[in-house]
Amino acid sequence: xxxxxxxxxxxxxxxxxxxxxxxxxxxxxxxxxxxxxxxxxxxxxxxxxxxxxxxxxxxxxxxxxxxxxxxxxxxxxxxxxxxxxxxxxxxxxxxxxxxxxxxxxxxxxxxxxxxxxxxxxxxxxxxxxxxxxxxxxxxxxxxxxxxxxxxxxxxxxxxxxxxxxxxxxxxxxxxxxxxxxxxxxxxxxxxxxxxxxxxxxxxxxxxxxxxxxxxxxxxxxxxxxxxxxxxxxxxxxxxxxxxxxxxxxxxxxxxxxxxxxxxxxxxxxxxxxxxxxxxxxxxxxxxxxxxxxxxxxxxxxxxxxxxxxxxxxxxxxxxxxxxxxxxxxxxxxxxxxxxxxxxxxxxxxxxxxxxxxxxxxxxxxxxxxxxxxxxxxxxxxxxxxxxxxxxxxxxxxxxxxxxxxxxxxxxxxxxxxxxxxxxxxxxxxxxxxxxxxxxxxxxxxxxxxxxxxxxxxxxxxxxxxx
Amino acid sequence: xxxxxxxxxxxxxxxxxxxxxxxxxxxxxxxxxxxxxxxxxxxxxxxxxxxxxxxxxxxxxxxxxxxxxxxxxxxxxxxxxxxxxxxxxxxxxxxxxxxxxxxxxxxxxxxxxxxxxxxxxxxxxxxxxxxxxxxxxxxxxxxxxxxxxxxxxxxxxxxxxxxxxxxxxxxxxxxxxxxxxxxxxxxxxxxxxxxxxxxxxxxxxxxxxxxxxxxxxxxxxxxxxxxxxxxxxxxxxxxxxxxxxxxxxxxxxxxxxxxxxxxxxxxxxxxxxxxxxxxxxxxxxxxxxxxxxxxxxxxxxxxxxxxxxxxxxxxxxxxxxxxxxxxxxxxxxxxxxxxxxxxxxxxxxxxxxxxxxxxxxxxxxxxxxxxxxxxxxxxxxxxxxxxxxxxxxxxxxxxxxxxxxxxxxxxxxxxxxxxxxxxxxxxxxxxxxxxxxxxxxx
Numbered sequence: 087x088x089x090x091x092x093x094x095x096x097x098x099x100x101x102x103x104x105x106x107x108x109x110x111x112x113x114x115x116x117x118x119x120x121x122x123x124x125x126x127x128x129x130x131x132x133x134x135x136x137x138x139x140x141x142x143x144x145x146x147x148x149x150x151x152x153x154x155x156x157x158x159x160x161x162x163x164x165x166x167x168x169x170x171x172x173x174x175x176x177x178x179x180x181x182x183x184x185x186x187x188x189x190x191x192x193x194x195x196x197x198x199x200x201x202x203x204x205x206x207x208x209x210x211x212x213x214x215x216x217x218x219x220x221x222x223x224x225x226x227x228x229x230x231x232x233x234x235x236x237x238x239x240x241x242x243x244x245x246x247x248x249x250x251x252x253x254x255x256x257x258x259x260x261x262x263x264x265x266x267x268x269x270x271x272x273x274x275x276x277x278x279x280x281x282x283x284x285x286x287x288x289x290x291x292x293x294x295x296x297x298x299x300x301x302x303x304x305x306x307x308x309x310x311x312x313x314x315x316x317x318x319x320x321x322x323x324x325x326x327x328x329x330x331x332x333x334x335x336x337x338x339x340x341x342x343x344x345x346x347x348x349x350x351x352x353x354x355x356x357x358x359x360x361x362x363x364x365x366x367x368x369x370x371x372x373x374x375x376x377x378x379x380x381x382x383x384x385x386x387x388x389x390x391x392x393x394x395x396x397x398x399x400x401x402x403x404x405x406x407x408x409x410x411x412x413x414x415x416x417x418x419x420x421x422x423x424x425x426x427x428x429x430x431x432x433x434x435x436x437x438x439x440x441x442x443x444x445x446x447x448x449x450x451x452x453x454x455x456x457x458x459x460x461x462x463x464x465x466x467x468x469x470x471x472x473x474x475x476x477x478x479x480x481x482x483x484x485x486x487x488x489x490x491x492x493x494x495x496x497x498x499x500x501x502x503x504x505x506x507x508x509x510x511x512x513x514x515x516x517x518x519x520x521x522x523x524x525x526x527x528x529x530x531x532x533x534x535x536x537x538x539x540x541x542x543x544x545x546x547x548x549x550x551x552x
Numbered sequence: 553x554x555x556x557x558x559x560x561x562x563x564x565x566x567x568x569x570x571x572x573x574x575x576x577x578x579x580x581x582x583x584x585x586x587x588x589x590x591x592x593x594x595x596x597x598x599x600x601x602x603x604x605x606x607x608x609x610x611x612x613x614x615x616x617x618x619x620x621x622x623x624x625x626x627x628x629x630x631x632x633x634x635x636x637x638x639x640x641x642x643x644x645x646x647x648x649x650x651x652x653x654x655x656x657x658x659x660x661x662x663x664x665x666x667x668x669x670x671x672x673x674x675x676x677x678x679x680x681x682x683x684x685x686x687x688x689x690x691x692x693x694x695x696x697x698x699x700x701x702x703x704x705x706x707x708x709x710x711x712x713x714x715x716x717x718x719x720x721x722x723x724x725x726x727x728x729x730x731x732x733x734x735x736x737x738x739x740x741x742x743x744x745x746x747x748x749x750x751x752x753x754x755x756x757x758x759x760x761x762x763x764x765x766x767x768x769x770x771x772x773x774x775x776x777x778x779x780x781x782x783x784x785x786x787x788x789x790x791x792x793x794x795x796x797x798x799x800x801x802x803x804x805x806x807x808x809x810x811x812x813x814x815x816x817x818x819x820x821x822x823x824x825x826x827x828x829x830x831x832x833x834x835x836x837x838x839x840x841x842x843x844x845x846x847x848x849x850x851x852x853x854x855x856x857x858x859x860x861x862x863x864x865x866x867x868x869x870x871x872x873x874x875x876x877x878x879x880x881x882x883x884x885x886x887x888x889x890x891x892x893x894x895x896x897x898x899x900x901x902x903x904x905x906x907x908x909x910x911x912x913x914x915x916x917x918x919x920x921x922x923x924x925x926x927x928x929x930x931x932x933x934x935x936x937x938x939x940x941x942x943x944x945x946x947x948x949x950x951x952x953x954x955x956x957x958x959x960x961x962x963x964x965x966x967x968x969x970x971x972x973x974x975x976x977x978x979x980x981x982x983x984x985x986x987x988x989x990x991x992x993x994x
Contacts, residue, residue: 118600118711244639246775253639253651257658262668269672269679276683284600288709307687308694311708312716313584313597313606315690318615320602322686325621326679333675340668542711543601546577 118542121390125285125536126292128385134531137384142527148520155514156231164234166510173493173505178232179344180486181515184369185225185522186267186341187362187482190334191370192218193274196281197330200323205547206398208540209390212285213381214374215278216535220525221373222271224518229263259343266340273333277326280319283309285534338366345489352432352492355420361413365485368406368452371399372478377526379472381535390536393466400465403478407456410485414449432492440504441491444484451481565745569594569718570729572738573704577603580713583736584609587715590732594718598708620685621678628677632670637661698746834878836962838940838947839871873940879966889971892964896956905929905975924952929972930979942969 159166169176192214199207230239242264244254254261287309290302309315342362345353375396382391421433436445455477459465464474494504529535574580577599584597588611597606641661642650652660687693699705699716708714715738717729730741799805799813808815817823833841879885894903902908907926915923927934934942946965949955960968983991 122710244635251651252653255653255655256636256640256669257655257662257665259668262672265669265672269676272676273679276679280683280686284709288600291706291709307692308697309692309709310697310699311598311600312690313599313603313610314612315692316599316602317607317612318617318686318689321615321617322682325618325682329621329675329679329682333672336668336671336675340672343668539601546601546603 118545121536121538121541121545122288122292124386124390125534125538126289128530128535129289129532130292135384138527138531141523142531145520145523145527148517149524150520151513152517152521155510155517156227159231159510160236164232166508168506168508168511170503170505172496172501172503173491175490175493176505177487177507177511177515178228180483180490181518182225182228182232183341183362183486184483185221185228185518186270187338187366187369187486188373189218189221189225189270189274189370190338190363190366191372191374192216192221193270193277193330193334194367194370195374196277197327197334200327201331205544206395208544209387209392209536210374210378210395210399211540212278212281212535212537213378214370215274215281216526216529216533217370217373217377218274219271219278220522220529221370222267222274223525224522226267226271227518227521259340259347262340263344266337270333270337273326273330277323277330280323280326281537281540282534283307283319284311284539285537287311288538289534335363338363350432350492350496351426351428352417352421352436353489355417357413357416357420361410364406364409364413365452365482368403368410368456369478369482371403371406372475372482375399375403375471375475376479379468379475381530383468385530385535387536390541393468396468396471397465400459400471403456404459407452407478411453414453428497432495435495436488436492440494441488444488444491448481448484448488451477452485455481565747567719567726568698568744568746569716569720569724570726570733570741570743571699571702571705572715572717572730572733572741574713574715574737575739577713579737580715581605581609583715583733583738586736587717587732591723592717592721592729594721594724596716596718598705598712598714598716600709600711600713615689617682617685617689621681624681624685625674625678628673628675629670631677632673633666635673636666636669698744701747702742702744704740704742832878834874834940835966838874838943840874840940871940873938873944875938875940877939877966877970879963881970885967886970886974888964889967889969889974892960892968893971893975896960897968900926900953901929904979905972926953930976935976935980939969939973942972 167176167178169178192211195207195214196211196218200211230236233239233242242254242261254264283306286302286306290299290306293299293302339359339362342358346355346358348354378391378396378399382388418433421429436442455474458470458474464470491505495502572583574583580597580599581603584595584606585608587595588609593611595610597603597610599606638650640650640653643652644650654660658665704712705714706712715733717724717733719726723729726743730743733741799807801814803813804811805813807813833839893901898909899911900907900909902912905928907928909926912923912925916925929935943965945953946960946968947955947957956965977985
């Protein structure tokens with residue numbers, strides 16, 4: 087919804103076509119109506135593709151298993167996990183940081199690329215924002231149930247309770263996390279929902295069934311597309327983007343404080359905030375590719391989500407993946423250069439200690455696989471992209487695992503111990519993916535998965551040079 | 553658009569304005585410019601996406617939203633700082649006071665530690681203002697809009713471009729305005745009327761509202777119930793260990809035949825703390841069994857405090873201290889005593905027992921008024937004390953010295969007494985008492 091950059095001021099200036107090459111929206115005879123038809127028919131189709139049903143059945147069952155495991159955990163206690171002394175954090179925090187990171191690409195595509203007037207974002211931002219919301223839902227689950235007595239999780243909020251007779255500790259990074267992730271979830275939801283209002287109005291105006299008309303009517307808040315409304319709307323959307331940009335950087339910075347504020351060798355470093363943010367964006371873009379490549383195939387969106395879109399994302403993956411690889415190197419260098427023997431041990435132990443296999447999975451997935459995108463043939467082939475994006479997801483999960491497992495060697499040899507995940511740990515990780523995909527498939531089925539209004543605006547600009 | 557829907561003639565439709573459709577975005581912007589140039593002021597455009605240039609064409613004022621968002625951000629900043637200061641920085645003697653909780657000698661209110669939360673709340677408040685401000689400034693959500701009666705208007709969110717001229721405009725005249733719109737390229741012109749019906753709030757909305765209001769009352773009531781001074785049990789969703797099934801002392805119980813909640817001790821059990829006296833008074837207290845047990849087990853500080861009262865209490869009778877060791881005296885025990893002495897006693901008494909331990913030396917160098925210098929173990933008075941008395945001093949303490957009963961077990965206390973005796977001997981032995989082979993060679 088960017089107009090300012092094309093505000094040539096004088097509408098008589100002849101259209102300039104050079105700035106968009108190749109076209110962001112491809113295909114013969116693409117009209118505003120055909121875009122509406124393409125996108126809305128996905129949500130309106132009374133008979134979704136059989137693949138959707140199969141996927142939804144599997145995902146919903148896995149999500150149900152996740153729910154059952156949470157129930158079991160609440161009844162039994164966190165002993166069902168492999169968390170032990172000294173690895174009190176274990177997989178829950180690994181999964182939390184992993185999922186929060188996944189969410190970051192969504193906000194980045196939506197907000198940062200919006201601020202930089204990158205018009206190629208328009209066809210993928212809705213998808214990415216939805217991914218953000220669902221990833222944050224998955225992320226929030228883990229610390230929520232990790233507190234032990236989950237029904238007291240509200241003690242994290244500054245609420246007056248005479249039962250507790252005390253307030254949360256505002257000098258603790260774990261509390262900062264509550265505020266950071268809470269704000270992030272809220273702002274992402276507002277941003278996502280607000281971007282969707284004009285498209286929900288489109289669905290409302292096309293709806294035939296009274297229930298659909300009522301539901302979309304309620305969600306679209308009586309949107310008419312009035313020029314006055316668009317004026318305020320664009321301002322609000324731009325402001326939200328401008329607010330979400332520092333927010334997304336701050337969230338993973340604060341998540342990294344959970345580690346960096348500790349005194350533990352291997353954690354107590356200033357590299358953590360930028361390193362975590364780069365990793366988050368890296369993993370997020372990996373997940374966007376994982377979702378986008380099959381979705382554009384199934385829903386026939388190839389003319390809207392073009393190879394150029396995918397290629398651009400691959401380029402961002404090269405950049406962030408290289409940053410992550412550089413950070414791995416820097417960590418080792420600093421450990422050696424500082425001359426701190428505890429720090430040195432921590433890193434040698436990561437690479438050659440009991441969890442060496444995790445470390446080398448992380449390095450091969452995160453450092454090597456993104457570099458393949460330097461080859462043009464690789465970054466234009468959806469299949470290869472999809473495979474590499476899976477490797478990135480695996481690698482980034484292991485990165486968080488490796489960081490957390492640094493706990494197994496503390497300063498005191500008396501508190502050394504290895505972490506072994508239980509079956510519940512493993513099933514819960516799988517279950518969180520089930521929750522994520524269930525939500526995502528529902529989103530694909532009922533909501534506009536492409537920001538129609540934004541795509542139409544970009545089309546309008548391409549045609550008329552506005 | 554006109555909002556004066558509350559007209560007085562309920563049956564007669566009232567004309568609200570005319571709606572004209574244009575084929576493309578360009579045509580709409582051009583038409584909007586022409587219309588405002590013509591003198592119309594209450595004009596609005598409708599399009600499926602935001603149009604560049606239409607704001608200028610409609611002569612629309614700039615929105616104040618950025619200023620609202622700025623105010624929201626400032627509010628967020630203040631709320632965050634005040635909240636953190638209140639919650640962790642102050643403590644009042646009432647129920648919802650803050651809670652000062654110092655950690656590692658860090659300041660109670662330290663700005664750097666409060667920046668993350670402050671930052672997040674600035675973003676949160678600004679974003680909420682941007683979001684809800686957008687709705688408020690646009691007058692949304694709107695449950696009813698007569699424009700939606702138009703069949704054509706449903707294309708506005710797809711590919712329709714419309715221009716609206718409000719009936720409240722000074723220049724408005726239904727036919728003249730329609731003709732004008734046709735003349736500037738409208739593909740269709742349609743008057744929109746408000747059909748006033750007996751509009752009533754649907755019953756289900758009322759029901760939802762009533763339920764919502766009732767639910768909204770729950771949190772404040774809960775807080776009130778939790779904060780009140782009632783003596784009845786608190787409302788608890790989860791009881792945890794707040795209330796437990798248990799018998800209190802001195803109550804009755806159906807569980808046992810004798811109807812008592814408390815149980816009598818089974819035969820042969822010894823109450824906590826009473827084992828020592830019953831077993832061996834010489835060994836555990838250093839007192840001969842027929843002696844008087846004076847201030848048994850009372851720490852030395854409290855005994856002297858009692859004595860220092862207004863009316864000087866009569867000094868308690870000296871018990872009959874044990875004169876010889878109730879344990880077997882061996883070389884091994886002596887070594888054990890030396891080790892324990894060096895750990896527990898030497899810091900004050902000094903390794904040689906002259907009262908020149910590190911702590912004492914330090915306290916004296918600082919002129920610590922509260923410090924009582926320990927007696928030299930080589931004082932005549934101490935040397936003449938029976939072993940039971942020294943044992944008692946180690947056990948229960950004396951003057952500033954605390955009792956070491958809890959740190960050093962009885963066997964080790966006797967070992968220390970033995971070593972103290974050896975120390976004293978080492979400083980006061982006559983030459984005759986030293987074995988021939990150990991005497992210095994002349």
